[in-house]
Amino acid sequence: MKRNTAHTTRMRAGITHDLNREFLRAYPELAHRINSARTPSQPPEKPELWQRLLRNVLLIAALLILVWLAPRSTIGAPAPDVQAGTLFLQGAKTQRALLLNTDVAIRAAGIQAQVTVRQSFVNTSDLYREGLYTFPLPERTAVNALTVRVGERVINGEIRLREQARTTYEAAKRDGKQASLLEQQRPNLFTLAVANIAPGELVRVEIRYLQRLRVSNGEYELRFPLTLTPRFNPPVDEPRTVADMQPVATPMVATAMSTQRAQISARIDAGAPLQQLTSEFHPIDSNALPDDAYQLTLRDGEIPTDRDFVLRWIPLAGTLPESALFREVRDDGTYALLMVTPPAADAHAPLARETIFVLDVSGSMAGASLVQALAALNSALQNLRDTDYFNIITFSSSTRALFPAAVPAHPQSIAHAQQLIGQLQADGGTVMAPALAMALAGNPPLQTIRQIVFITDGAVSNERELLQLIENDLGAARLFMVGIGSAPNGHFMRESARAGRGTFTYIGDLAQVRAKMSTLLHKLQRPVMSNVRITWPPDSGIEALPARLPDLYAGEPLMVSARADMLTGSVLISGDLAGLPWSRTLSLDEHRDADGIATLWARDKIHHLDYAERTLDEPSRRDIIVNLALAHRLVTRHTSFVAVEEFPSRPQNAGFASAAIANTMPRGNTMLAFPAGATDARGHVAVGLLLLLIGVYLRRAHWLRHLAS
Amino acid sequence: MNWQRLRVVALWTLLAGSLWQFGGAAFIHAKAVLAQTLLRDAWVRTLHGARQVQPWPWADTWPVARLRAPQHAQDLVVLAGASGRTLAFAPGHLLGSATLEQSGRTVIAGHRDTHFAFLREIQPGDELQLQDYRGITHHFRVNDTRIVDSLSTQLTLDGAKELVLVTCYPFDAIRAGGPLRFLVFAAPFEKRAQHNSPQFGYHRSPIRAAARKYSRF
Numbered sequence: 001m002k003r004n005t006a007h008t009t010r011m012r013a014g015i016t017h018d019l020n021r022e023f024l025r026a027y028p029e030l031a032h033r034i035n036s037a038r039t040p041s042q043p044p045e046k047p048e049l050w051q052r053l054l055r056n057v058l059l060i061a062a063l064l065i066l067v068w069l070a071p072r073s074t075i076g077a078p079a080p081d082v083q084a085g086t087l088f089l090q091g092a093k094t095q096r097a098l099l100l101n102t103d104v105a106i107r108a109a110g111i112q113a114q115v116t117v118r119q120s121f122v123n124t125s126d127l128y129r130e131g132l133y134t135f136p137l138p139e140r141t142a143v144n145a146l147t148v149r150v151g152e153r154v155i156n157g158e159i160r161l162r163e164q165a166r167t168t169y170e171a172a173k174r175d176g177k178q179a180s181l182l183e184q185q186r187p188n189l190f191t192l193a194v195a196n197i198a199p200g201e202l203v204r205v206e207i208r209y210l211q212r213l214r215v216s217n218g219e220y221e222l223r224f225p226l227t228l229t230p231r232f233n234p235p236v237d238e239p240r241t242v243a244d245m246q247p248v249a250t251p252m253v254a255t256a257m258s259t260q261r262a263q264i265s266a267r268i269d270a271g272a273p274l275q276q277l278t279s280e281f282h283p284i285d286s287n288a289l290p291d292d293a294y295q296l297t298l299r300d301g302e303i304p305t306d307r308d309f310v311l312r313w314i315p316l317a318g319t320l321p322e323s324a325l326f327r328e329v330r331d332d333g334t335y336a337l338l339m340v341t342p343p344a345a346d347a348h349a350p351l352a353r354e355t356i357f358v359l360d361v362s363g364s365m366a367g368a369s370l371v372q373a374l375a376a377l378n379s380a381l382q383n384l385r386d387t388d389y390f391n392i393i394t395f396s397s398s399t400r401a402l403f404p405a406a407v408p409a410h411p412q413s414i415a416h417a418q419q420l421i422g423q424l425q426a427d428g429g430t431v432m433a434p435a436l437a438m439a440l441a442g443n444p445p446l447q448t449i450r451q452i453v454f455i456t457d458g459a460v461s462n463e464r465e466l467l468q469l470i471e472n473d474l475g476a477a478r479l480f481m482v483g484i485g486s487a488p489n490g491h492f493m494r495e496s497a498r499a500g501r502g503t504f505t506y507i508g509d510l511a512q513v514r515a516k517m518s519t520l521l522h523k524l525q526r527p528v529m530s531n532v533r534i535t536w537p538p539d540s541g542i543e544a545l546p547a548r549l550p551d552l553y554a555g556e557p558l559m560v561s562a563r564a565d566m567l568t569g570s571v572l573i574s575g576d577l578a579g580l581p582w583s584r585t586l587s588l589d590e591h592r593d594a595d596g597i598a599t600l601w602a603r604d605k606i607h608h609l610d611y612a613e614r615t616l617d618e619p620s621r622r623d624i625i626v627n628l629a630l631a632h633r634l635v636t637r638h639t640s641f642v643a644v645e646e647f648p649s650r651p652q653n654a655g656f657a658s659a660a661i662a663n664t665m666p667r668g669n670t671m672l673a674f675p676a677g678a679t680d681a682r683g684h685v686a687v688g689l690l691l692l693l694i695g696v697y698l699r700r701a702h703w704l705r706h707l708a709s
Numbered sequence: 710m711n712w713q714r715l716r717v718v719a720l721w722t723l724l725a726g727s728l729w730q731f732g733g734a735a736f737i738h739a740k741a742v743l744a745q746t747l748l749r750d751a752w753v754r755t756l757h758g759a760r761q762v763q764p765w766p767w768a769d770t771w772p773v774a775r776l777r778a779p780q781h782a783q784d785l786v787v788l789a790g791a792s793g794r795t796l797a798f799a800p801g802h803l804l805g806s807a808t809l810e811q812s813g814r815t816v817i818a819g820h821r822d823t824h825f826a827f828l829r830e831i832q833p834g835d836e837l838q839l840q841d842y843r844g845i846t847h848h849f850r851v852n853d854t855r856i857v858d859s860l861s862t863q864l865t866l867d868g869a870k871e872l873v874l875v876t877c878y879p880f881d882a883i884r885a886g887g888p889l890r891f892l893v894f895a896a897p898f899e900k901r902a903q904h905n906s907p908q909f910g911y912h913r914s915p916i917r918a919a920a921r922k923y924s925r926f
Contacts, residue, residue, distance in 0.1 A: 049712075363769035363794050397767045428767040676793065678877035678885035679820045681737040686883045688730030695723040698716065 060694055104224060104309070106266035110326055111215060111339060111559075112596055113222055117207045123197040130173065131194040131203075136225040138211050140187060142596075142603040144633045145208035146641035148180045148194070150201065157182065157643035159633045161626065165640035169193065178645035180205055184635050187607070188225075210596045210603075215339070217555030218317075220270065224309040226262055261302040264309055269293040271592070272315040280310035323586055327567070328597035332631070333541075334567040335598040336591070340584065341557040342529050342577065351527045351579060353451055354389040354406045354444040355380075358435050359424075360456035362396040366426035369484045372513035373455050374421050380521040381417055384409035389445055392417055395435035396428030405442060432456070433466060440473040447579055449551070450477035451524055452500070455517070456493075457484040463492045470499045478502040478551060480520065484513055501548060526554035529582065532575040534560060537588070541565035545604045561601045602632040610637075737797070741823035744798035748772055748786035755842050761789075770795045773802050774809065775840040776817065781827040787839075791818040791875075800824050800874075807870070809841040818875040821891065825876040828854075828893055837872060837895050847872075849895035858888050870897050 103118040121131045137143065146157030155178065160168065165181060172179035173195035181193045197203050214221040268277065273292050283299040296311070303309070323340040357377055361370065377392075384390055389406040390413075393399060402420055407413045436454070444450040470479060479500020481493040484507050497504035507516045529552040536542040544562040552558055558573070567588050574583035606628055609621050616624075622638055629639040696703075744764070751764035752772045761771040774787040791801035800819035807813030819825030837849040849872045856878050871894060878891035 363767070364790070364792065366792075366794060396769075429763055429769050676877060676886065677796065677818050677821050677825060677875055677890065678882070678887075679737045679741075679797065679822055680885050681734040681822055682881075682883050683885065684730045684734035684737070688727045688734065691723045691727035691730065695720050695727065698720060698723075 056698070059697070063690065063693065102226075102262040104262060104264045106222065106224065106264070106311075107269075108213060108220070108222055108266065108311075109269045110271055110324070110592065110594055111213050111220070111337070112326075112594070112600060113211055113213055114596060115209055115211065115224065117209075119192070119205045119207075121194055121197055121203045121205070123199055123201055123203075127199060128176075129197050129199075131192075131197060133192045133194075134185070134189065135192065136189055137209060138188065138223055138225065140603060140607055141209045141211040142599045142632070143182070143184070143190065143207060143209040143635040143641075144599055145206070146180065146182050146643055147206040148178070148643045148645075149204040149206070150178055150645070153178075153645065155180070155643040155645050157641035159630055159635070159639055160642055162638050162640045165642040168642050168644060169195065172196075172644040177647065178203075180641075180643040182207065182635060182641040184637050184640070187610075190635065210599050212559070212600055215557050215559075218341075219312055219314045222266075222311045224264065224311075226303075226308055261304060262309075263302045264298055266296040266311060267293060268296065268311075268313055270313060270315045275314045275316045277313040278311070280312065281307050282309060284311075323573075323584070325586065325588065325591040326594040326597050327591040328594060330598050334564050335601045336562045336564065336567055336588075337594075337597050337600065338534075338560045338562065338571070338586070339557050340573055340586075342552050342575075343582075351530065351576075352385075352387040352389075352445075352448040353524075353527060354391075354448045355384070355524065356391045356393065356406060356439045356450065356452045358393045358395065358439050358452060358454045360396070360430060360432075361394045361424055361426050361428075362430040363427050364430070364457055365484070369457055369513060370424065370426045373482075373484065373517060374424060376514045376517035376521060377455075378418060378421055379518060380525075381409075381414050381421075383522075383525055384414065386410070387448075389448060390417070392420065393435050393438055394424065395431060396426070397431055398428070399431070399434040399438060401438060406444070430456070433469065436466060436469055437473070440469070440475075440477060443475070444477070449527055449530055450475075451502075451527075452477055452479045453482065453521070453524070454479060454496075455482040455484065463495075466492070467495055467499055470496050474500055480524065481505070482517060482520065483507065501550060523553045523556075528552050528554050528556075529575040529577050532558060532573070535572040535574070536562070536564070537567075537569035537571065540567055540569075542567075543605075545601070545608050547608065561597070561604050563598075563601050563605075599632050599634070602628045602634060606634070606636055738823060740797055741799075741820070745786060745824075748788070748799055752786045756844050760842075764788075764798075770801075772799075773842065774817075776800060777838040777840070778827060778831070778835065779838070780835050781830060783824075783827050785819075785824055787817055791816075796820055796824075803875075806873075809839060809845075809847055812870045814871045814873050815839070816873045816875060821876040821878065821880050825874065826880070828874060828876050828891060829880045831893055837874075839872065848898055848900040850898050851893055851895045853894040855892045855894070857890050857892060871895070872897070 101120040101122075103120075105116040105118075107114045107116075119133070123129050123131075148155040148157070157180065162183065165183070169179050169181040176196055178197075179195045183191050183193075185191055192205060192207070194203055194205060211222075214223075264282075267289075268274070269292070271292065274294060277286055277294060277296075279296075282303050284296050285299050287295045289295055294313075322343075323338070325339075326337040328335045357380075359373065359377065365373070381390070386409060388409045390409050391406040392402040394402075402417055403413070439452045439454070477500070479497060480502040481497040481500070481504045483493045483504065493506070494504045503520070505516055505520050507513050532549040532552060534544065534549065536544065542562055542564045544560050546560070549558070549560075552575070570585050570587050572583060572585050574581065576582065606625050609616070609625055625636055626638050628634070629636045635641055747764045751762040752775055754762045755772055763771055770788045770790050772786045773789045776785045776787050777783060786799055788795045788799045788801050789804065791803045795801040796819060800817050802808075803816035803818060806816035809815060819828075821828070831851055831854065833851050833853060835851045837851065839847045839849065841847065874893040874895070876891050877885065877887060878889040879887075880891070
């Protein structure tokens with residue numbers, strides 16, 4: 001066997017040799033070249049050398065281009081069975097079955113807005129159907145009414161315990177009755193289910209909610225979210241039950257396929273003439289009404305639901321008082337909403353501050369997250385004033401501080417910091433505690449307030465320990481959390497921001513890291529008032545929220561909602577304005593009566609119980625929430641609206657199907673993209689082979705000579 | 710003479726460059742293979758109740774499951790997250806897609822030329838097994854494979870329990886970063902007699918054996 005192999009090898013070698021000779025015989029020119037290469041006494045003529053060089057270069061270039069193009073053409077060619085859009089976008093099918101139209105009526109008055117959303121479901125199939133729809137609302141809205149209209153019939157929703165409401169709905173669905181269920185999934189996400197829509201029937205579901213307007217720098221903002229932003233892992237707000245941990249996912253349809261449209265009308269009554277009224281994305285027409293109110297309509301009549309509707313207005317300067325008190329009297333007490341705008345920031349030098357940036361540079365921050373965070377950090381550094389102090393702490397598996405302690409923001413120290421920023425690389429794990437402890441350690445310089453800006457995208461497992469650390473060591477500092485990407489621990493971030501008396505900024509879209517961080521950092525530049533206190537008249541049985549008053553920043557009004565048994569006399573608001581004591585007394589008798597103040601207070605109270613109140617255990621917290629929700633007819637995580645028709649409308653033997661209604665994909669969104677799944681290994685091999693090939697090509701004469709000999 | 714020297718230099722440069730490239734490729738594959746060894750250890754500790762076990766001290770991820778394909782002799786530890794950094798070491802579970810305890814789609818991504826190279830041979834009917842951190846094995850059967858354009862297709866994550874494996878397509882493309890993805894869909898099924906599968910059974914699994922060994926300490 002062995003001998004046999006050896007024999008074959010020898011034979012093969014012989015054949016190769018013969019082939020070479022034959023090859024050279026067949027190509028006499030090549031043989032001549034080899035021979036001439038063998039005799040160096042005959043140097044090649046100069047033009048021939050250049051020709052050869054040119055030929056070599058051209059050949060190599062051609063080879064390079066070929067290899068470069070090869071994979072491109074493979075990728076570029078459409079695969080035979082690519083069916084974009086039909087695979088996952090369940091919308092295409094469900095849309096046909098249930099069309100949806102949204103009609104929104106907004107009534108803004110003072111600092112709150114009452115919004116009525118009418119959604120129409122048309123069943124174009126020939127089966128009885130159930131419509132399921134997930135929709136977003138601004139956070140901390142008070143959803144307080146549900147009405148279902150089928151033809152001429154009107155069914156009013158009742159507020160019930162969540163489980164009870166669900167049981168009622170399921171029973172009605174089985175019995176063939178028209179029914180509707182409105183549940184809260186997250187504080188800003190609700191689901192609506194409508195059962196037993198007859199073939200060809202139109203069902204109108206009307207939801208009403210109250211929300212407080214955002215006020216900043218004298219500008220009012222109202223946002224109506226028209227679609228869900230797809231999030232791989234939205235920060236979980238209430239991870240107290242397993243159900244809350246479930247990802248909320250709904251089918252999405254691309255804009256071009258969507259048949260969803262929304263009509264929006266709004267009435268703005270700011271209590272004063274407006275200086276400016278703008279819609280951010282959608283053109284509008286506005287009419288001034290006699291009593292300083294404005295009526296708005298969409299210029300295009302209706303709009304596709306692919307981006308939020310945002311309205312902003314500024315009352316004419318000097319027409320509104322700097323502080324306002326809104327009141328609602330009910331049987332169970334007096335409710336009030338107090339808004340105080342601190343004196344304009346320009347009149348007073350802002351407080352000096354010590355800003356400590358704590359930046360996560362663990363491996364997961366690599367790429368866009370880190371680049372954008374650094375860009376925002378860089379511009380924040382440039383905006384520091386001479387009186388400010390700062391420091392930068394970076395952490396991954398280990399913690400590093402730029403300076404041993406915060407230093408004055410002199411040009412040299414800023415230049416030093418910028419140098420560090422230029423060198424930062426993301427690598428390693430996420431170990432937060434030492435960085436947090438380092439940021440909280442020591443005392444800020446005299447006459448300054450300490451701000452800690454904590455930027456991370458990481459998951460943490462030792463939440464309790466970290467929260468304890470914040471609560472023990474916070475002192476007078478303020479902690480601002482910034483969560484980037486699909487940060488799995490939004491709950492922790494929110495809790496630490498609350499414990500740290502600061503804010504939590506969540507940045508889900510990596511493209512927005514810089515913009516959102518800049519907004520926060522810009523706000524932090526102008527702290528106006530600290531140690532804000534409110535002294536209510538004694539014996540009024542007052543319950544005011546928020547319990548811990550935040551610092552005020554330029555342009556931000558102080559908003560306090562309260563419930564009292566009796567509300568007369570005056571209230572004293574005091575604080576440190578640019579380091580000096582400041583106070584103002586307001587008479588409680590000068591008020592504007594407004595509906596909805598009580599509802600908004602209840603909503604604030606529920607929010608407070610959900611997040612801030614930690615002395616109560618979960619069952620007693622739940623009891624209070626349920627009582628409040630039932631008294632004020634609010635949808636919460638423990639209570640839902642259910643509307644059930646008295647008599648069945650679906651014959652027992654008729655078929656029934658369920659359809660999820662797709663939300664429109666937000667414009668410009670790429671977040672539900674697939675992960676990439678290839679390494680550069682093949683590329684490396686290809687380039688390596690190519691280089692080797694070029695080498696072989698250049699040495700070919702040498703080798704051929706060897707073979708020939 | 711000068712010309713000759715230039716030629717020699719060029720040749721050596723080419724050879725060095727070529728070796729450098731081969732080394733780069735070898736490094737990628739070595740990383741993919743070696744990491745799995747380290748990950749097994751982290752997985753054993755996970756099965757023993759430790760959570761978010763960092764396979765190496767500077768890691769920013771942790772094992773979340775173990776994926777096996779008996780017909781293809783594949784046994785891989787799956788990491789949390791499907792970023793490029795994670796996928797170099799192991800297939801990654803897409804954050805936000807369903808975990809094994811939840812309903813909905815569980816999405817696991819891997820590199821088409823390392824861990825998920827075997828997807829090229831996968832056929833409907835093939836079995837896939839996922840072991841979760843409690844040690845429970847979930848059985849899936851491949852029912853479909855698809856090629857989609859990632860630029861115009863999205864993944865919805867709700868619905869019934871389903872396993873989706875994602876890798877790049879085409880398998881032979883030389884350059885990474887193309888838009889096409891190869892998807893494998895597998896539906897769960899109940900497998901009653903777990904111990905009857907000798908190679909990959911619950912009891913004879915090498916990891917289980919190792920786990921028992923570790924538990925003595």
